[in-house]
Amino acid sequence: MFLYFYTKVTNSNMINWSPILLSIKLAIATVTILLLISIPLAFWLSSKKSKLKSIIEAVISLPLVLPPTVLGFYLLITFSPNSSVGSFFNTYLGINLAFSFTGLVIGSVIYSLPFMLQPILTGFNSLPKSLSEASYLLGKSKRVTLLKVLLPNIKQSVITGTVLAFAHTIGEFGVVLMIGGNIPQQTKVVSIAIYDEVESLNYTNAHIYSGILLATTFTILLLVYLRKNANSNLL
Amino acid sequence: MLIFNLNKKHNHSTFELDVTFELNKGDFLSIYGQSGAGKTTILRLIAGLDEVTNGCLKNNDTTWFDSSKGINLKPQQRSIGFVFQDNTLFPNMSVIENLEFALKKGQSKTIIHELISSFGIKDLINRNITSLSGGQQQKVALARAIVQKPAILLLDEPLSAVDDTNRHMLQNLLLKIHNQYELTTILVSHNVPEIFKLSNKVLKIKAGKIEKLGTPKEIFSSNTISNQITLIGIVLDFEEKNNVYTIVIQSNTNIIKQIVSKTDFKHYKIGELIAISLSNFQTSIQKVKTT
Numbered sequence: 001m002f003l004y005f006y007t008k009v010t011n012s013n014m015i016n017w018s019p020i021l022l023s024i025k026l027a028i029a030t031v032t033i034l035l036l037i038s039i040p041l042a043f044w045l046s047s048k049k050s051k052l053k054s055i056i057e058a059v060i061s062l063p064l065v066l067p068p069t070v071l072g073f074y075l076l077i078t079f080s081p082n083s084s085v086g087s088f089f090n091t092y093l094g095i096n097l098a099f100s101f102t103g104l105v106i107g108s109v110i111y112s113l114p115f116m117l118q119p120i121l122t123g124f125n126s127l128p129k130s131l132s133e134a135s136y137l138l139g140k141s142k143r144v145t146l147l148k149v150l151l152p153n154i155k156q157s158v159i160t161g162t163v164l165a166f167a168h169t170i171g172e173f174g175v176v177l178m179i180g181g182n183i184p185q186q187t188k189v190v191s192i193a194i195y196d197e198v199e200s201l202n203y204t205n206a207h208i209y210s211g212i213l214l215a216t217t218f219t220i221l222l223l224v225y226l227r228k229n230a231n232s233n234l235l
Numbered sequence: 236m237l238i239f240n241l242n243k244k245h246n247h248s249t250f251e252l253d254v255t256f257e258l259n260k261g262d263f264l265s266i267y268g269q270s271g272a273g274k275t276t277i278l279r280l281i282a283g284l285d286e287v288t289n290g291c292l293k294n295n296d297t298t299w300f301d302s303s304k305g306i307n308l309k310p311q312q313r314s315i316g317f318v319f320q321d322n323t324l325f326p327n328m329s330v331i332e333n334l335e336f337a338l339k340k341g342q343s344k345t346i347i348h349e350l351i352s353s354f355g356i357k358d359l360i361n362r363n364i365t366s367l368s369g370g371q372q373q374k375v376a377l378a379r380a381i382v383q384k385p386a387i388l389l390l391d392e393p394l395s396a397v398d399d400t401n402r403h404m405l406q407n408l409l410l411k412i413h414n415q416y417e418l419t420t421i422l423v424s425h426n427v428p429e430i431f432k433l434s435n436k437v438l439k440i441k442a443g444k445i446e447k448l449g450t451p452k453e454i455f456s457s458n459t460i461s462n463q464i465t466l467i468g469i470v471l472d473f474e475e476k477n478n479v480y481t482i483v484i485q486s487n488t489n490i491i492k493q494i495v496s497k498t499d500f501k502h503y504k505i506g507e508l509i510a511i512s513l514s515n516f517q518t519s520i521q522k523v524k525t526t
Contacts, residue, residue, distance in 0.1 A: 133323070134325075137284075138383070139383065140336075141311065149327070153325070153327050
């Protein structure tokens with residue numbers, strides 16, 4: 001299979017790398033934003049006992065069960081210049097959310113949030129409450145406790161969340177197609193490029209794109225599991 | 236002087252915690268009572284980990300909590316050293332990193348070197364927490380709790396999970412450190428010999444209320460056996476040979492064999508806490524009331 005894939009890549013002059021690069025760019029941007037959102041959010045959720053917590057968790061988990069097209073449809077409506085959100089971004093920030101890379105990033109953040117948040121939340125919940133209490137009693141703030149005590153002890157959960165969100169963003173199709181369309185260099189990511197190539201019966205390029213996607217995601221997951229198993233063997 | 240007036244209404248508990256007591260600098264108070272009596276809750280309320288419903292907490296002129304004035308300092312703002320029952324050393328840090336983490340902003344590292352020497356943990360400082368034994372971990376936890384020289388040291392059954400040899404060693408260490416740093420300490424303990432050895436005051440609580448407050452002798456010894464040589468221990472075994480009846484007792488780390496009458500021999504059970512007193516060469520045995 002590898003030989004077949006290698007021959008296809010080397011013989012093909014028509015391969016356009018921009019969808020692959022765009023997917024990687026989208027995944028990096030999404031994961032970076034998700035890390036900044038998910039860590040404080042998971043920390044807050046793990047330390048609170050409010051009724052609001054259940055509502056927030058249910059809303060965040062919606063993308064896990066909703067068809068991507070449903071989410072994509074509502075995001076498209078929200079991002080449209082006729083909606084208050086879309087109009088605000090357009091008028092005051094000069095950003096058009098629908099059919100733009102910025103819109104894709106926001107959509108991907110919402111769509112991949114549960115994949116990043118859940119492992120981190122599970123990590124925080126697995127730590128004994130007394131660990132953070134011991135840090136507070138040593139005079140340390142919540143920020144210092146989070147950064148120096150809690151996060152280093154849930155490193156594996158953060159890595160798992162990051163990889164899942166990255167892989168999920170690279171492979172997303174429905175949401176991207178709904179809110180980004182198929183604009184080359186701007187919103188045409190690799191999953192849409194594969195769909196395009198299959199529609200045009202250009203199976204060679206579809207093979208190449210799919211093979212690259214498969215190899216990339218498999219390698220990332222393999223590295224994560226190797227690291228995870230190495231860590232568990234050390235314990 | 237530390238003043239504690241604590242009232243806590245639990246939503247799901249059958250009783251309301253309500254205790255008032257005072258401590259002088261250098262006091263070593265043990266809180267004794269049945270499981271669920273509210274011993275750990277008292278420590279958590281003092282530390283600010285749980286909120287007091289009504290009352291006040293004062294450390295000399297500083298008010299940590301006062302419900303009438305709406306004052307409630309965060310745990311970070313109270314001067315408290317806390318050793319939990321379970322190990323709360325940070326596993327991502329080595330022993331020395333755990334100790335250094337406890338330093339206040341701008342505090343000199345001299346105290347760390349002093350503690351390393353006092354606790355005899357020089358060989359452990361670069362070790363990972365997970366590689367330490369239970370006794371070693373509690374030693375480090377104790378050292379970390381007093382890095383900031385707290386106004387009060389709270390110990391929530393810190394020695395309950397260590398073996399007898401380590402327990403004895405840690406008790407001696409605790410006593411030495413308490414005196415060396417002139418600490419004011421509150422210990423939650425179920426272990427009567429430990430309480431006798433360490434504390435000068437005992438707070439006996441039952442269902443959230445103070446049952447007795449006094450010296451260990453006042454709390455655990457009945458009036459009928461006072462002013463005599465008394466020791467308290469747990470019945471380990473019974474031996475009978477040629478109509479000589481002997482009870483084997485563990486008191487602290489000592490094993491004592493006491494010859495008793497046949498009536499006494501049959502009266503006690505293994506695991507019971509008893510007080511043996513000697514007066515005018517007459518031995519008397521009594522059960523120690525623990526509730």
